[in-house]
Amino acid sequence: MGLTGAAGQIGGDPRAAPGAVVGAGPSVPLVRRSPLLRAGAPAIPGAYPGAQEAAEAAARAGILTTSLGKVVAWGRYSSLWPSLFGLACCAIEMMGASNARFDLARFGAEVFRSSPRQSDVMIVAGRVSQKMAPVLRQIYDQMPEPKWVISMGACASCGGIFNNYAIIQGVDKVVPVDVYIPGCPPRPEGLLDAVIKLQQQIAANPPTGLFA
Amino acid sequence: MSAIWPPEPPGTGMPTGAVPKQEGIPVIHPGGRGEFLEKIEPAEELMEINMGPQHPSTHGVLRLVLSLDGERIRACVPDIGYLHTGFEKSFESHTYQQCIPLTDRMDYLAPPMNNLGFALAAERLLGIEIPPRGQHIRVIVAELSRIASHLIWLGTHAMDLGATSVFMYCWQERDRILDILEWISGVRMMTSFIRVGGLMADVPQEFEPMVRDFLRDFPLKVDEYEGLLTSNPIWRERTIGLGVIDAASALAYGCSGATLRGSGVPYDVRRAAPYSGYEQFAFDVPVGVNGDVYDRYLCRVREMRESCRIVEQAIDGLPGGPVNSSDRRVVPPPRDEIDTSMESLILHFKLYTEGFRPPPGACYAAIESPRGELGFLMVSDGGNRPYRCKVRAPSFSNLSALSQMVEGALVADAVAIVGSIDIVLGDVDR
Numbered sequence: 001m002g003l004t005g006a007a008g009q010i011g012g013d014p015r016a017a018p019g020a021v022v023g024a025g026p027s028v029p030l031v032r033r034s035p036l037l038r039a040g041a042p043a044i045p046g047a048y049p050g051a052q053e054a055a056e057a058a059a060r061a062g063i064l065t066t067s068l069g070k071v072v073a074w075g076r077y078s079s080l081w082p083s084l085f086g087l088a089c090c091a092i093e094m095m096g097a098s099n100a101r102f103d104l105a106r107f108g109a110e111v112f113r114s115s116p117r118q119s120d121v122m123i124v125a126g127r128v129s130q131k132m133a134p135v136l137r138q139i140y141d142q143m144p145e146p147k148w149v150i151s152m153g154a155c156a157s158c159g160g161i162f163n164n165y166a167i168i169q170g171v172d173k174v175v176p177v178d179v180y181i182p183g184c185p186p187r188p189e190g191l192l193d194a195v196i197k198l199q200q201q202i203a204a205n206p207p208t209g210l211f212a
Numbered sequence: 213m214s215a216i217w218p219p220e221p222p223g224t225g226m227p228t229g230a231v232p233k234q235e236g237i238p239v240i241h242p243g244g245r246g247e248f249l250e251k252i253e254p255a256e257e258l259m260e261i262n263m264g265p266q267h268p269s270t271h272g273v274l275r276l277v278l279s280l281d282g283e284r285i286r287a288c289v290p291d292i293g294y295l296h297t298g299f300e301k302s303f304e305s306h307t308y309q310q311c312i313p314l315t316d317r318m319d320y321l322a323p324p325m326n327n328l329g330f331a332l333a334a335e336r337l338l339g340i341e342i343p344p345r346g347q348h349i350r351v352i353v354a355e356l357s358r359i360a361s362h363l364i365w366l367g368t369h370a371m372d373l374g375a376t377s378v379f380m381y382c383w384q385e386r387d388r389i390l391d392i393l394e395w396i397s398g399v400r401m402m403t404s405f406i407r408v409g410g411l412m413a414d415v416p417q418e419f420e421p422m423v424r425d426f427l428r429d430f431p432l433k434v435d436e437y438e439g440l441l442t443s444n445p446i447w448r449e450r451t452i453g454l455g456v457i458d459a460a461s462a463l464a465y466g467c468s469g470a471t472l473r474g475s476g477v478p479y480d481v482r483r484a485a486p487y488s489g490y491e492q493f494a495f496d497v498p499v500g501v502n503g504d505v506y507d508r509y510l511c512r513v514r515e516m517r518e519s520c521r522i523v524e525q526a527i528d529g530l531p532g533g534p535v536n537s538s539d540r541r542v543v544p545p546p547r548d549e550i551d552t553s554m555e556s557l558i559l560h561f562k563l564y565t566e567g568f569r570p571p572p573g574a575c576y577a578a579i580e581s582p583r584g585e586l587g588f589l590m591v592s593d594g595g596n597r598p599y600r601c602k603v604r605a606p607s608f609s610n611l612s613a614l615s616q617m618v619e620g621a622l623v624a625d626a627v628a629i630v631g632s633i634d635i636v637l638g639d640v641d642r
Contacts, residue, residue: 084268088295088638089320089401091272092364099383114268129641132273132294135265161313166298185401 069206076120076146077199080109083119083143085136087126090153090185094125097188109195116142121198122175123191127155128168140175148202150194151177154184258286263626265294271368271630272637274611278623285626288618290611295641303601307567308334308408311598316402318603319639322361324353324393325581327406332487333577333588333601334408337570338542346410346535347489351526352423353393353405354488354579355519359430360389361582362516366437369509369631373450378440385426385433392422408568409543410536423527427520434516442510451506455617455629458503465616466609469584470511471633475503481580488579493525505632512634541568567596583607583634607639 055065086094097104104110113119116139128136140149151171154160157180159169171177178201179194186194263276273294279287299318303311315326328350335342342350367382390400396415397403405412441447457467459475472479480497482490498514500507536543544563545556572594578587584606593599610633617633618626 085266087273088297089317092320092401095364095368096383096387099387100380101384101387112268116266127295127297129294129296131296132265135273135294139266161317162297162302164298164302166296166301187400 067206069208073203073206077202078108079111080107080121080148080195080198081111081113081119082109082150083116083122083139084112084114085122085124085139087124087128087132088155090125090156093185093188094123094152094191097191102188102192104192104195107192107195107199116140117144119143120146121148121150123150123152124156124171124175124177125152125185127160127162128171128174129166130168133168133174136171137174146207148178148198149175150179150181150191150198152181152191152194153186154182157182160184263623265291268372271635272640274630274635274637274640276614276626276630278618278626280623283622283624285618285621285623288615288626290614292608292611292637292640295637297638297642299642300601300603303598305597307596308570308598309564309567311601312407313402313404316404317638318605318642319581319583319586319607319636320401321364321636322357322582323402323404324357324406325361325579325586327404328354328488329577329579329581329586329588330601331406331408332579333575333590334570335537336575336577337573337590337592338408338539338568339571340409340537340539340542342410342488342537343534344489344531345414345533346537348526348530349411349415349535350406350488351490351493352523352530353396353403355523355526356389356392356423356426358519358582359516360386362512362519363389365512365582365631365634366509369628369634370441370447372627372631373447375440375444375447378437381433381437381440385430388426392419392426395419395422409539410534414535420527420530423523427524427527430520431517434513438513442513448506450625450628451509451632452504453502454505454621454625455632456502456504457613457617461616462503462613465613467584467613468606468609469580469582469634470508470515471584471610471613473498474500474508474511474632476501481578481585485578487577490522492529493522495519495522505628508632508634569594569596578604581606583636583639584610586639603642605639605642607635607637611635611640 058065086092096102098110098112109121116122120143122140122143124136140147149171151157155162155167156171157177159167161184163169168174179198181190181194183190258279258281261278261280263278265273265275267274275291275294277289277291278285297317299314302314306314311330312327315330316323318326363382363386367379367386370376370378393403393405394400396419397405397412403412457465457471457475459472459477462472462475463477467475468479468481476499478497478499481487482495483497495518496514498511498518500511540559542563544560545553549556550560570592572592574589574591576587576589578585580586585604586606587604589600589602589604590598591600614630614633617629621629
């Protein structure tokens with residue numbers, strides 16, 4: 001992965017050299033903008049005295065120290081590929097979220113994949129009927145790990161206004177859900193919020209035991 | 213197989229396994245490509261593949277069972293019901309007012325249209341009339357939602373055939389229409405703005421300038437879309453002569469809307485059986501000649517321009533006065549009256565707890581939705597809920613013609629044909 005050499009660029013502008021000067025202002029290393037090493041970050045727990053200073057000095061020199069799990073989590077949340085799973089009304093707002101006005105691409109989640117094999121987040125947008133539920137589960141099973149589910153809208157979350165024989169009362173009866181979005185249908189901003197919340201969840205739970 | 217009862221007559225039902233070899237393949241491309249494909253020998257066995265229910269180009273959760281002879285489709289059986297929501301049954305357990313939000317979610321590309329159809333049927337049962345201002349605003353909202361629906365159709369149809377940028381163009385204008393709907397109702401999509409007896413409320417002052425702004429820009433935007441597609445050689449190559457259906461077959465299948473008009477039948481409910489005062493407005497009903505994907509495309513694009521004309525006339529001649537019927541059985545008393553009159557308070561309370569009770573009877577009311585004739589057959593037994601409400605969904609009938617349209621076409625062309633009949637699965641399955 002080239003962690004020692006090029007890792008200083010993580011989170012920064014990959015075209016700029018590490019430690020490059022932005023504009024005419026004071027010299028600010030680009031690496032400072034990385035979510036992995038923010039200015040004023042808490043001290044590394046259990047580290048020897050002076051470890052924080054050493055890390056900062058290394059950062060100024062273009063070397064970033066982090067844990068592999070965090071880098072992997074960063075890679076995961078920075079480019080979520082949603083599975084194109086539009087069912088009903090909410091799918092229209094999901095399409096709206098990927099368009100110019102709302103622009104889901106700003107959060108790195110605009111690459112809607114038609115194949116579950118290529119996607120890692122399933123946005124269940126709409127009501128799930130009894131006939132569709134096995135299909136939904138099969139598509140979820142076909143997605144590679146790690147995978148997440150966003151339940152978009154009232155129908156997917158709890159059945160919404162359709163409390164009848166035809167509609168599954170919440171998609172969490174079929175697949176595990178990470179983020180629920182209220183609304184009927186939710187505005188595209190609601191979906192953006194869910195994507196950001198999911199990214200925060202992923203960042204907060206970096207994978208462990210990668211070399212085990 | 214002997215266990216199936218009643219026994220299926222030969223040649224019906226889902227094709228299973230090998231289908232006997234047929235003589236020749238019909239030429240469906242009058243242009244150049246058909247001649248090449250005609251030379252391909254029909255295969256001994258057909259391969260069955262599923263298109264959907266999870267497929268980006270089936271416009272929802274539609275499953276098409278295709279029997280393929282190489283790349284050619286020899287038979288297509290649509291399998292529907294993946295979005296069956298039980299609307300018609302749910303209507304029977306909701307009061308008439310509670311049904312309005314349910315109707316929103318049937319044809320979810322043009323929700324106000326469903327409100328309008330349901331409200332017209334209920335009003336016909338009740339025998340009430342809507343004041344002219346209410347009717348004009350209904351027409352404006354309906355035509356705006358027709359444009360919004362056609363914009364989604366155009367964007368997704370073009371995207372299915374690889375023209376991704378059209379999608380981005382269309383969505384910009386659609387968002388402007390949603391802004392107008394949000395301004396008058398508070399919701400972007402599921403407005404429930406058209407109610408039995410009138411409207412949710414009168415429109416705010418800003419409505420008129422917003423609509424006029426939109427009308428000023430929109431014809432130029434349609435020019436832009438047409439500039440991207442109408443004379444585009446790739447677009448023409450992929451749509452002309454494809455998915456042809458003749459007028460007689462289209463009528464026999466019960467097609468309506470642009471799917472029927474593309475074949476040259478000038479049937480438009482707004483013209484044939486005007487409702488909500490459509491007879492006052494001058495507009496043309498665009499019809500096609502060849503009944504192919506391209507003609508249906510041209511019809512819908514022209515329809516957007518005609519809708520603009522209708523909205524322009526409606527907003528120019530927007531009368532004053534109330535928007536709701538004065539019938540107190542259906543429409544709640546005004547807010548200030550509730551403060552001073554005990555009877556009004558009781559009436560308001562009764563209306564929202566019990567609802568209203570149309571006299572026993574049955575009626576049918578149809579409107580021209582973006583997809584065709586959307587009809588509501590409503591039966592009342594004198595109670596506060598519909599005894600039965602059958603929806604005549606245009607997408608369902610249009611979809612039934614798909615099998616004939618795609619027979620002999622290539623798999624990639626099936627995508628174009630499905631896009632051209634503009635189905636919404638919420639409307640098909642209900």
